[in-house]
Amino acid sequence: MGATDLSFAREEECFIVKETTAAGTLEKPGTDDRVYTVGPLDFNQDQEFKEDEQLRATASMLSPIKGRKMAGDWSGTLYVKPSGALGTAPEADVLFDCLMGGGAADAGVDYEYTLENTLSSFSFWSKKGDTVYAGRGATVNTASFTIPGDDVAKHVFGGQFMELLWAGTCKTVSIAGAVLTLDPGGTALYKPGMFVEVGSADNGGDGFEIISIHYEAGTMTIEADPGVVGVQTVTPWYPTAGAEVGKPVYGKMGIITVNGQDFVVLNATLEMNNNIKYYDYEKNDSWTAEKYGRPGRREITGTIEAHQLQRGASYRYRSEYQVQDALLIPAGKTSGYIMRLGIPYAEYTTPQLSGDEEFIQTITFKAIASASYNDEFVITFL
Numbered sequence: 001m002g003a004t005d006l007s008f009a010r011e012e013e014c015f016i017v018k019e020t021t022a023a024g025t026l027e028k029p030g031t032d033d034r035v036y037t038v039g040p041l042d043f044n045q046d047q048e049f050k051e052d053e054q055l056r057a058t059a060s061m062l063s064p065i066k067g068r069k070m071a072g073d074w075s076g077t078l079y080v081k082p083s084g085a086l087g088t089a090p091e092a093d094v095l096f097d098c099l100m101g102g103g104a105a106d107a108g109v110d111y112e113y114t115l116e117n118t119l120s121s122f123s124f125w126s127k128k129g130d131t132v133y134a135g136r137g138a139t140v141n142t143a144s145f146t147i148p149g150d151d152v153a154k155h156v157f158g159g160q161f162m163e164l165l166w167a168g169t170c171k172t173v174s175i176a177g178a179v180l181t182l183d184p185g186g187t188a189l190y191k192p193g194m195f196v197e198v199g200s201a202d203n204g205g206d207g208f209e210i211i212s213i214h215y216e217a218g219t220m221t222i223e224a225d226p227g228v229v230g231v232q233t234v235t236p237w238y239p240t241a242g243a244e245v246g247k248p249v250y251g252k253m254g255i256i257t258v259n260g261q262d263f264v265v266l267n268a269t270l271e272m273n274n275n276i277k278y279y280d281y282e283k284n285d286s287w288t289a290e291k292y293g294r295p296g297r298r299e300i301t302g303t304i305e306a307h308q309l310q311r312g313a314s315y316r317y318r319s320e321y322q323v324q325d326a327l328l329i330p331a332g333k334t335s336g337y338i339m340r341l342g343i344p345y346a347e348y349t350t351p352q353l354s355g356d357e358e359f360i361q362t363i364t365f366k367a368i369a370s371a372s373y374n375d376e377f378v379i380t381f382l
Contacts, residue, residue, distance in 0.1 A: 007129025013241060014041045014076070015125040016094045023121040024137035024162045024290055026193060028206075031242035035091055038077040038154065041126045043135055045072030045164040069287045071278035074124065074138060075158035079248035080147070082381045084336045087111055090381050091245040094122050095157045099140040099272065100379065110382035115374040119274060119294065124161070125238055130169040132236035134194060137162030139292060141276040145329075145341060146251070148267045153251040153331035153339070160278050163288045167194040167210070167236035173218075177225045178211075180234065187215045190234075196222065199232035207237025249337055254330030256304070263306065266360070268329045270302035270341055272377070300343070300367035300377050302329075308359035312351075315363050319348040324368065335382070342378040343367045 014037050015029035048067030056062065081091050087107040090096070097103045101116025124135045138161035147153045168189030173181040180198065190196070195207030202208075208222040220234075256263045275296040280289035306312075318325070325348075329341040346365040354360050367376035 005130060007131070009040050011127075011129070012037070012040050013127040013238070015239065015241075016092070017123050017125075018094045018097065019121045019123055019137070023292070026134060026136040026165065027123040028195065029123070029125050029239055031239050033094070033239070034241035034244075035076075035078065035095075036081075036244065038079060040128070041074065041076045041124065043072060043074040043124070043126070043133065043161070043164065045135075045161070046070045068280055069163065069289075071160045071162065071280045071289045072135060072164050073158070073160055074135060075156065077154055077156045080145075080153035080155060080251075080331045080339050081246040081248050082332065082337045082339055083111075083246045086336055086382065088381075090339070092155075092157075095140055095143075096379060098122055099143050099157065099274070100377075101374075110380050112381075113379040115298070115377060117294075117374065119276065121292075127236070127238055130235075131189070132167050132194070132238050134165045135161040135163070136165065136193075137290070137292070139274075139276050141274050143272045145270045146267075147254075147269070147329060147331045147341075148251040149265070151251055152248050159276065160292070162278070162290060165191040165194045167191065167196050169233065169235050172198070172230075172232045172234060175226065175229050175232065178222050180220045180222065182218055182220060182234065184218060186234075187213050187218055187220055190220060195237035197235050197237050198222070198226040199228045201226035201228050201232075202237065247337065249332035249339070251331055253333045254338065254340075256330070257328045258325050260326070263304075265304050265306040267305045268302065270300070270329065270343075273299045275299065302327075302343070302346075302365050302367075304363045304365070306361050306363070308353060308355075308361045312361050315348055315351045315361070319350050322347055325365075327365065338382050340380045340382065342380060343376065344378075345370060345376060 015033045016035050017027045017029040017033045019027045049064035050067050052062040083090050087105045089111050096113045098120050100113040103113040105111050122138050126133045139159045141159035143157050145155045170182050170186035192210050194210050211221045213220045278289040278292045324345040327343040327346045332338040345368040349364045352362045369376040
């Protein structure tokens with residue numbers, strides 16, 4: 001092939017790691033933090049520019065004025081993928097933890113995620129071709145679960161983050177201690193705060209943090225002398241992935257229960273919105289948002305599609321009289337490979353009928369808390 005520096009989506013590697021020091025402090029992933037996405041991990045962060053409205057006796061457009069760095073957006077699709085071992089967290093553990101608020105193991109029995117008022121942040125790392133991107137201060141604002149009768153069960157996570165960093169691949173012109181002079185234009189491939197390797201030097205496997213970059217001079221200062229000289233290739237640091245955890249489950253397996261009674265359905269979906277807000281408009285001496293909160297309430301809704309059977313009209317009664325049902329929506333049925341969505345107190349809106357052959361009833365529900373609060377939804381791997 002003529003082109004050797006193309007980036008291929010099939011080669012992407014993604015790592016998700018919880019931020020344990022402080023929200024927004026970039027966390028470096030380890031070998032066990034690899035997650036396998038269905039399609040590429042999507043992320044973007046826009047730079048704000050304000051139009052220069054000064055009058056200059058011309059009809060020409062003027063260069064805009066640089067503004068803040070808007071909070072970035074990210075999203076990723078993953079298969080429902082239990083670990084295969086009872087009491088062990090799934091591959092997407094950090095995403096579930098940050099979505100719900102907390103997770104805990106019951107050794108040899110299950111792994112359960114429950115709702116909390118406080119939500120943690122994480123860092124994501126994505127290797128796309130010769131460049132590694134990292135997002136700090138990311139949160140899981142939304143999640144949607146699709147458990148169909150004719151496909152693999154999936155969940156889509158999404159949210160925002162504080163800042164996007166990146167490190168590419170470039171050769172050095174010279175090295176003077178911890179100061180690297182790169183090929184012309186090479187410094188644009190890097191962002192302070194990221195980690196790199198210089199030739200064979202990898203700082204004991206931890207990579208060298210980029211302390212500062214002088215873009216005009218074409219120099220980059222790293223945290224320590226790499227111990228190599230001359231022309232070297234500066235590459236982004238990222239960990240070697242460990243063994244893959246678990247396997248996907250097919251949505252057809254497992255039967256929904258309503259108050260303990262089996263309910264055969266065609267499809268089930270559930271959506272959760274944490275209503276997280278990033279404060280990127282504060283005068284905080286930073287271009288980026290450095291904190292987030294949840295000023296509103298979380299919302300959890302879902303739909304069930306089922307054939308209209310003899311007792312199907314009962315859901316109209318349930319809707320009108322606000323009857324609360326306990327819904328359990330599983331994906332998978334083999335021990336160790338089951339994810340179960342639990343809604344202890346589900347209330348319904350008016351169901352809808354459709355269909356040219358069999359009549360299909362679409363039942364929409366929402367999760368309601370009890371007087372104890374934070375108990376309207378639970379995710380269990382068992």
